[in-house]
Amino acid sequence: MSEILEGLRDRVVIVGSGLAGLMAALTLAPEPTVIVTRAALGGETSSAWAQGGIAASIGKDDSAALxxxxxxxxxxxxxxxKVAARILAEAPAAITALERAGVAFDRDSEGALSLGLEAAHSLRRIVHAKGDGSGAAIVRALVDAAARTPSITILEGYEARRLLLDGDRIAGLLCATERGTVILPSSRVVLATGGIGGLYDATTNPTGNFGQGIALAARAGALLADMEFVQFHPTALDSRRWPLALVSEAVRGEGATLLNERSERFMAGVEGAELAPRDVVARAISAEIARGGRVYLDARRALGDSFTRRFPVIDALCREAGVDPSRNLIPVRPAVHYHMGGVATDEQGRSSVSGLWVIGEAASTGLHGANRLASNSLLEAAVMGLRAGRDIAGIVANRVKLPQQQVNVAAPDASLVRPIVSSHLGVLRNAGSIQGAIEALLPLADGDGPAADPALVALLIAVFAGLRTESRGAHARTDFPLKLPDSQRRRMNLPDALDTASSMTFNSLARSA
Incomplete structure (x- = not known):
């Protein structure tokens, strides 16, 4: 039997301690709140690894409309x-809220916020901290603020395994700890669990992040949206490090160019060149590598000796790999960086399950569409953390009944899933690769072993990818290279997705018989 933590009953439970989760907890104060985190507070979060910063239209010539x-x-x-417009309009307020929480953003000699330029932005609007150490600086400040807040209880070393239901509403959270499983009885749960990079060999994310929040919400009955859209960052440092180190596109924003092994600037003829949207650049680099070539980022002329001062984190990572970025070409390759899909939510972070909010990368609000604009991720995390906190503060806890029967859930392990996903659901896809993924993942997802939850998330990506018979944004199909004129977002629950997966497998077997 699991221990029930009665002393924490009816408190808001937040799973995850990245930017979104911390902002929600701080916004809820003085409402009693519990943060559940597998690692140390703020540890193993994609937020802390973010280099670029937060996109915000605060420049003199900028506007929310631009x-x-x-x-x-x-x-x-x-x-x-409509959703995008409302989230982006709150960017200045989010920056102010972060500064009040203790975040010290970089400023110029006149005291104004220093703004960087990143791909597909028409103006400089990236607010950053400590150069390219923005994520770490932001999370560190929020961790300190949370630790000082008496209403926030922090449970480190607690891994969320299942959401518990009372009928069709949230009743609590089952967690694994060193001393066994425990239950947090609560009618209000927030999932802020990050992305799915750990499903891939080549990723810039913490490798333990395989989409836990998506698996939890899906098994609880939540609607999912746009699962096929996985963003590959074009320029991960091509080295033996795992996960791969990120070379922020802010480096390209400062004038660095992309070259192949023949010293050809292969992006020169593309609209936007090196600062084209990420999906465009990632596909171009993948094509160079697919033909047997290599790709490099050249920052020698644009930055030279100033590279270390402007990008100290990237400089250290390059030197760790034996590259001096001020004098050497930086070898790069695409790697999974962000997931535009996730649990479908409204503008307050509410999922389709009563009592369940999902915020940050685990959610799909509609802001990012088929391809996230650079540095809109931390912005969305901050804004949706604020919104969810305000929304939950106005909702009284319900008295819920915990289920009598409790399940034992194996510790998740993505090692069996990773090679399948990496081979079949990469930058370029086709019917054969998608079908191969579904056939390999379905039996794992149907099981109850360590691979079940990672396989379930990967299977959802494959099913959504199989249904989108076009190339759009981060979803590129070699067998459907064109865009459909009437393309729309797609939502689906887990039973329907599993039925679709089974149907796709059956139809494939029938065709080959």
Whole structure:
């Protein structure tokens, strides 16, 4: 039997301690809140690894309308324009809230916020901290703020395994700890668990992040959206390090160019060149590598000796790999960096399950569409953390009944899933690769072993990918290279997705018989 933590009953439970989760907890104060985190507070979060910063239209010549135009263009026709407009309009307020929480953003000699330029942005609007150490600086400040807040209880070393239901509403959370499983009884749970990079060999994310929040929500009955859209960052440092180190596109924003092994600037003839949307650049680099070539980032002329001062984190990572970025070409390759899909939510972070909010990368609000605009991720995490916190604060805890029968859930392990996903659901896809993924993943997802939850998330990506018979944004199919004129976002629950997967497998076997 699992221990029930009665002393924490009815408190808001937040799973995850990245930017979104911390902002929600701080916004809820003085409402009693529990943060559940597998690692140390703020550890193993994608937020802390972010280099670029937060996109915000605060420059003299900038506006929320211009930011929206860039976001919609990058989203390739699948952004929810109304949702996007409202989130982007709150960027200045989010920056202010972060500063009040203790974040010290970089400022210029006149005291104004220093703004960087990244791909597909028409103006400089990236607010950053400590150069390219923005994520770490932001999370560190919020961790300190949370630790000082009496209303926040922090449970480190607690891994969320299942959401518990009372009928069709949230009743609590089952967690694994060193001393066994425990239950947090609560009618209000927030999932802020990050992305799915750990499903891939080549990723810039913490390798333990395989989409836990998506698996939890899906098994609880939540609707999912746009699962096929996995963003590959074009320029991960091509080295033996795992996960791969990120070379922020802010480096390209400062003038660095992409070259192949023949010293050809292969992006020169593409609209936007090196600062084209990420999906465009990632596909171009993948094509160079697929033909047997190599790709390099050349920052020698644009930055030279100033590279170390402007990008100290990237400089250290390059030198760790034996590269002096001020004098050497930086070898790069695409790697999974962000997931535009996730649990479908409304503008307050509410999922389709009563009592369940999902925020940050685990959610799909409609802001990003088919391809996230650079540095809109931390912005969304901050804004949706604020919104969810305000929304939950107005909702009284319900008295819920915990289920009598409790399940034992194996510790998740993505090692069996990773080679399948890496081979079949990469930058370029086709019917054969998608079908291969579904056939390999379905039996793992149907089981109850360590691979079940990672396989389930990967299977959902494959099913959504199989249903999208076009190339759009981060979803590129060699067998359907064109865009459909009436493309729309797709939502689906887990039973329907499993039925679709089974049908796809059956139809494939029938065709080959």
């Amino acid at each position: 930011h929206l135009a860039d976001t919609l263009a990058a989203g390739d026709g699948l952004c929810d324009a």
